[in-house]
Amino acid sequence: MEQDFKALDAILAKYRDRKGFLIPLLQEAQNAMGYLSQETMKYIAGEVGVPAAEIFGVATFYSMFRLKPQGKHIIRVCKGTACHVSDADGIKNALVDALKLPEGENTTSDRLFTLMEVACLGCCSLAPVIMVDDMTFGKLVPEKIPEVLEKFRF
Amino acid sequence: MSEVTVKVGLASCGVAAGARDVYRKLEEYLAANPLPVKLQKTACIGMCFEEPIVEFNGAELGKMHVGKASPDTIIQIMQDYLDGKAPAQNVILAEKLDGKHNELLANQHRIVLRNCGVIDPKSLSDYEASGGYQALKKALQMDRKSIIEEIKSSGLRGRGGAGFSTGLKWSFAAQAVSEKKYVVCNADEGDPGAFMDRSALEGDPHNVLEGMIIGAYAMGADEGYIYCRAEYPMAIEHLKIAIEAAEAKGYLGKNILGTSFSFDLHIKEGAGAFVCGEETALMQSIEGKRGMPIIRPPFPAEKGLWGKPTNINNVETWANVPWIIVHGAKAFRALGTEKSPGTKVFALAGKIAGSGLIEVPMGIPIKDIIYKVGGGMKTAKPFKAVQMGGPSGGCIPAEKLDTIVDYDSITATGAIMGSGGMVVMDSGTCMVDVARFFLNFTQNESCGKCTFCRVGTKRMLEILTRITEGKGKLEDIDELQELSENIIKGSLCGLGQTAPNPVLTTLRYFKDEYLAHIVDKRCPAGVCTALLTYRINPDKCIGCTACARKCPVSCISGTVKKPHVIDAKRCIKCGACQKACKFDAVIKE
Numbered sequence: 001m002e003q004d005f006k007a008l009d010a011i012l013a014k015y016r017d018r019k020g021f022l023i024p025l026l027q028e029a030q031n032a033m034g035y036l037s038q039e040t041m042k043y044i045a046g047e048v049g050v051p052a053a054e055i056f057g058v059a060t061f062y063s064m065f066r067l068k069p070q071g072k073h074i075i076r077v078c079k080g081t082a083c084h085v086s087d088a089d090g091i092k093n094a095l096v097d098a099l100k101l102p103e104g105e106n107t108t109s110d111r112l113f114t115l116m117e118v119a120c121l122g123c124c125s126l127a128p129v130i131m132v133d134d135m136t137f138g139k140l141v142p143e144k145i146p147e148v149l150e151k152f153r154f
Numbered sequence: 155m156s157e158v159t160v161k162v163g164l165a166s167c168g169v170a171a172g173a174r175d176v177y178r179k180l181e182e183y184l185a186a187n188p189l190p191v192k193l194q195k196t197a198c199i200g201m202c203f204e205e206p207i208v209e210f211n212g213a214e215l216g217k218m219h220v221g222k223a224s225p226d227t228i229i230q231i232m233q234d235y236l237d238g239k240a241p242a243q244n245v246i247l248a249e250k251l252d253g254k255h256n257e258l259l260a261n262q263h264r265i266v267l268r269n270c271g272v273i274d275p276k277s278l279s280d281y282e283a284s285g286g287y288q289a290l291k292k293a294l295q296m297d298r299k300s301i302i303e304e305i306k307s308s309g310l311r312g313r314g315g316a317g318f319s320t321g322l323k324w325s326f327a328a329q330a331v332s333e334k335k336y337v338v339c340n341a342d343e344g345d346p347g348a349f350m351d352r353s354a355l356e357g358d359p360h361n362v363l364e365g366m367i368i369g370a371y372a373m374g375a376d377e378g379y380i381y382c383r384a385e386y387p388m389a390i391e392h393l394k395i396a397i398e399a400a401e402a403k404g405y406l407g408k409n410i411l412g413t414s415f416s417f418d419l420h421i422k423e424g425a426g427a428f429v430c431g432e433e434t435a436l437m438q439s440i441e442g443k444r445g446m447p448i449i450r451p452p453f454p455a456e457k458g459l460w461g462k463p464t465n466i467n468n469v470e471t472w473a474n475v476p477w478i479i480v481h482g483a484k485a486f487r488a489l490g491t492e493k494s495p496g497t498k499v500f501a502l503a504g505k506i507a508g509s510g511l512i513e514v515p516m517g518i519p520i521k522d523i524i525y526k527v528g529g530g531m532k533t534a535k536p537f538k539a540v541q542m543g544g545p546s547g548g549c550i551p552a553e554k555l556d557t558i559v560d561y562d563s564i565t566a567t568g569a570i571m572g573s574g575g576m577v578v579m580d581s582g583t584c585m586v587d588v589a590r591f592f593l594n595f596t597q598n599e600s601c602g603k604c605t606f607c608r609v610g611t612k613r614m615l616e617i618l619t620r621i622t623e624g625k626g627k628l629e630d631i632d633e634l635q636e637l638s639e640n641i642i643k644g645s646l647c648g649l650g651q652t653a654p655n656p657v658l659t660t661l662r663y664f665k666d667e668y669l670a671h672i673v674d675k676r677c678p679a680g681v682c683t684a685l686l687t688y689r690i691n692p693d694k695c696i697g698c699t700a701c702a703r704k705c706p707v708s709c710i711s712g713t714v715k716k717p718h719v720i721d722a723k724r725c726i727k728c729g730a731c732q733k734a735c736k737f738d739a740v741i742k743e
Contacts, residue, residue, distance in 0.1 A: 019441075019442075019460065020422070020440050020441045020442040021442060022442030022443075023422075023423075023425050023439065023442050024422075024423070026425075027384075027423065027425065057444055058442070058443065058444055061427060061444040061445065061446075061601075062424075062425030062426050062427050062445070063425070063426035063427065064384060064425040064426040065425065076385075079346070079595075080346035080347050081346045081347035081503070081504070081541060081544070081575070081577045081588075081591070081592075082346075082347050082503035082504050082509070082577055083346075084346075084588075084591050085504055085505065085577070085579060085583050085588075086504075118385060118426075119344060119346050119428060119595065119599075120344070120345070120346035120347060120348070120349075120385075121385060122166065122343065122348070122349030122352040122385070122386065123166055123167050123170050123202075123349070124202075124347055124348075124349060124501060124503030124504075124509060124577075125167060125202030125203050125205075125502075125503060125509035125510050126167060126170050126171065126202070126205075127503065127504075129170070134387055136166060136169065136170035137170065138170045138171065
C-alpha cells in the first residue's frame, strides 16, 4: 500500500491549497487508485486536514465515487425518460445476462466490466443508449448487446 | 469554382451514430485524391435523428445537408455534389433542392443555437467570423448599469426552469457591496430527457463564455465557475479549449481587451448528483461539500459562493446575452410573448419522428412544435401526452395541445416549462409507469435533508409500484394526493417541491388509467408486466413452433401445423413468443 500513496502525493500537492479542492482531488485520486478505499480516504484526510468523516460524506454523496474495486470497463446504462420508454430495462437485462453478473454484484468476476445506471446521457434521440467507458452506443436492441461487449473483451 | 466545404457534425449525438467513421473516410480519400474541397468539423445542427449529418457548400447546388451519411456512400455523394448532381436520397436540408426537412427548420428561430452545427466549436476564429465577441466589445464601452437595464428591458427570464427575470437577478448581485463577487454557469443538466445545454456547450462554447464575461463585467465580478456534468466529456473538452483560446486572445483574464476589467473562469466537473442543479446545492458542491440545499434567504446575490455575492444563471440564459447586447432589447422583445419574450430551446425525444434539438419563438402552440417542427409521431401509434420539465414537470395530454409555450400558460397545465426537455409519448406508454419512473428518479436523487422529500417520495413510490403490480387500492389515489401536498409544503428546495408534479398531472389527466390498474387490474398500454397476459390467437397461428422454441420456460404447447397454447400459469411474460411470431398470432392484453 505504501507505494500507492506515493501516487497520491503528487495529486495532493497539486490541490492542497486550492479552494474547493476536495471533489476534484477525490476524482483524481479515484482515477489513480481505481476506487476510493477507506485507507485512501483516511490518508487524504490526514494529509489535507479534513476530517475523514467529511471525506467519506462527500464520497458517498456523489454517484461518481466508487468505494469498491471496479472492472476495467465501466458500462453505463442510460435510464433517462426517452430510454425508459424505449425499453432501457430490456437492455439492462440483456447486459446482466451477457455479463453473467452474480446476484447483487455489479462487477464481473473477472473484473473486466462494471455495470452502472446513469440518469441521462443526453443522447435521447438515439434511445436506448449505453456508454462503455467513453464510447456511446445508441438505438440498441437486447440482441445487439453481446456484439457491443465483444469490442471490449480485451 | 470556389472552394467547396464539407462539414461533418461531430457532437456526441453524431459520434454515437458513427460520424467519426464518415469523417475519417473523407479525410483518407481527400489525402489520396486532392480535390478542391476543405474538410471541416462542426457540432450538432439539432436533427439528431438524421445523424451522421454532412454539410456541403460552395458549388452550384448551394448549401446542402445530407443525413444518415455512411462511409460507404459519402465519397460518391461528394463526387456527385462536385459534378452538380443531387444525391438520390437523404438530402435533409437544401437551399436549391427539395430537402426532406426544409420546412421543419423554417419554423424555428435560432438565437442560442445560431452557430451550433454551423461553426467549428473548437475554433475561436470561426466564432469571431460569425460576429463573436462583438457583444463584449460593445458592452465594455457601455455603462455597467445600462447593460443591466438592457437585459432587464429585454424581458429575458431564467431558462433553467423557474423563469425569474434575469435583469432583476443581475441587479441584485450588482447592488451587493463586496470586494469579491462571483458569477456561475449552471451546466448541471440532470433532467432525464434533456440535452439542450450539452448541445449548446458542445456546439458553441464561446457564446456561453461571452455571455458570462459580459455579466461579470456588469455585476462587478472577477471570478466565475462553470459547473458542468462530468457525464458530458465533450462539452467539458470544448469549454476548456474555448477558455484557453479566449485567454490567449485577451477576452478572458487580466485587463480584458485593454480595459481595467479582469475576469477568470474555471470549470468544475459535477460528480453525479441531480440535486446540484439547485443553486444553493450547486454552490455547496463547488466549495467541495456534499451538495445539499440551504435555506434562502440569504439569496446567493447577497451571500453565495464562499459567502460572497454570486449570480447563477443556466447555460441557455447566458447564451442569450451576447445576442441581446448586439441586437438590443427591442429586437428580443419582438420575438415571443409579452411576458415570455425571446425563444426557447427544446430537446425533443421519445416517440416523435424528428427527435433532436430545436429553438422556437415563445408563444408557439405545443401542437406546432410536435407536428410542424418535430415532424409528428414516429410510428402509427397515436399521440398520448408530452412530458415537459422532467422530474419536476408533468404530462400534457392531447386535449391541451393548443397550450402555447410561455412560462405562465405551461404552469397552468400543471407541468412546468422546465429547462426544455420534451418527451413525446404514444398509446404504448403507460402513464402510471411514467409517474413511477419519475418518482423513482426523485426518490433516488433526494439528498435526504427534508423528511417529506426523503420519506414521502419513498411512500409514494411504494404506492405506485403496488398499483403497477395490480395490488393497488382505491384509497391509494387519495393517499397519493395527500402525500403530494405535504411534500410540496414540507420541502426546502425545488427538487422536493416539484417531485409530486408527474404524479399530480397524470392523476389529473389520466385518472382512468390509474383506475384501470386498480379496479380492472389491467394496464391499457400493455406495459405493466404483472397485469399482462399473453395468449395465442388460434385463427392466426399456423403451428410453426417458432414461439415454443423461443419460450424460456417451455410453457407453450402444441403440435406442428396446429395452433399452439400458452399456459398462463407458468408464463413469465417475457414477450419472447410475441417477438418470435411472424404471423401476429401472439396477443398481449
